[in-house]
Amino acid sequence: MPLLENNLFKTSKKINNCIAIIVCICFSIYSCSPKPYASSNKVYREKLKELTKTINALPQDNTLDSLKENNNWIGTTNFGIRKPNLVIIHHTAQESCEQTLRTFTKDSTQVSAHYLICKDGTLHHLLNDYLRAWHAGIGKWGNNTDVNSTSIGIELDNNGKDSFTEAQLHVLEDLLAVLKKKYNIPTANFIGHLDIAPGRKVDPGILFPWKRFADSGYGLWYGDTTNTVLPVDFNVLMALRIVGYDVSKPQAAIQAFRQHFLQHSNTGELSEEEKKVLYVLMMRFM
Ligand SMILES: [Zn+2]
Structure with missing residues (x-):
C-alpha cells in the first residue's frame, strides 16, 4: 500500500476507534444513570399539558369554522371519557426490553405502546390507557380504520423466533383480566397486530398461544x-x-x-x- 494511502487508512481507523469508544462511554453513562428515562418522562409531562388544553377547550372554541355562526354552546351535564374497546397484542421483534424502551422513548421512531412485558415478567406501563399510542400503524379491523384511537397496544419482548416465557404470559393474563374488566372489552376484541395488518405484520407470530388465551376469555376460538x-x-x-x-x-x-x-x-x-x-x-x- 502506498505511504499516503497507508497513513489515510491508519487515520480513518483511529477515527473509527474513537467513535466506538465515545459510543461506549455514552451508552455506559446512559445505562448507569440512576434515571435513564428522566428526559423522556419530562417530554411525556409536557405533551400531557398540551393535550390537556385540547380537553379543556369548550365546544364553542373548537367548533369547525364553517359551523361557528350557528353554534350556541350549552354544556350538557352527562358525559365521560372515551374508553378503549380493543386490545392489540404484539411482539417487539427486538432483542431486549432495554432496546424496546429506548425505541419507545425516542421521538424519531414515532412508535409506542401502552404496555411492554419483558421476558422475566416485568411490566412497563408506558402510556395512560386513555391516550392514543402509536402501535397499530396502517390497519383495519371490521370497519375500524383508526385502530390506534380505539385500542390498547401490548408489546411482548420477543425477537419473533423464540417462544414466549411463562413469566411473560402469566403477567399478560393478569393484565388482560384487568383491562377487560375495567373497560368492559368484548371477548372477541383481543387480537394480534397481524390481524389488523394482513401482509404487513406477522406479530405476535405463530408461537403465541392464542387458544390458551381464548380459553381464558381473551379472543374467540x-x-x-x-x-x-x-x-x-x-x-x-x-x-x-x-x-x-x-x-x-x-x-x-x-x-x-x-x-x-x-x-x-x-x-x-x-x-x-x-x-x-x-x-x-x-x-x-x-
Ligand atoms: Zn406489532
Missing part, C-alpha cells in the same frame, strides 16, 4: 369441527370479512387467519379442514 358440514355456497373471503379481516389483499388475509387460528405459515388456498375452522369461527363472530 373455534370448537370441534368433526361434524361440521360446509354450506355449498361457503365464501372464504366473506367469512374472513365477517370475522374482521381486511380482505382487500385476499391471500394476505388468508395467511393472517392461518397464522392466528391454525398457527402455521403454510401458503396457498385453504384446505377443506381449514375452511371448516373458518366457518365455525365465523359463526361465533355473527
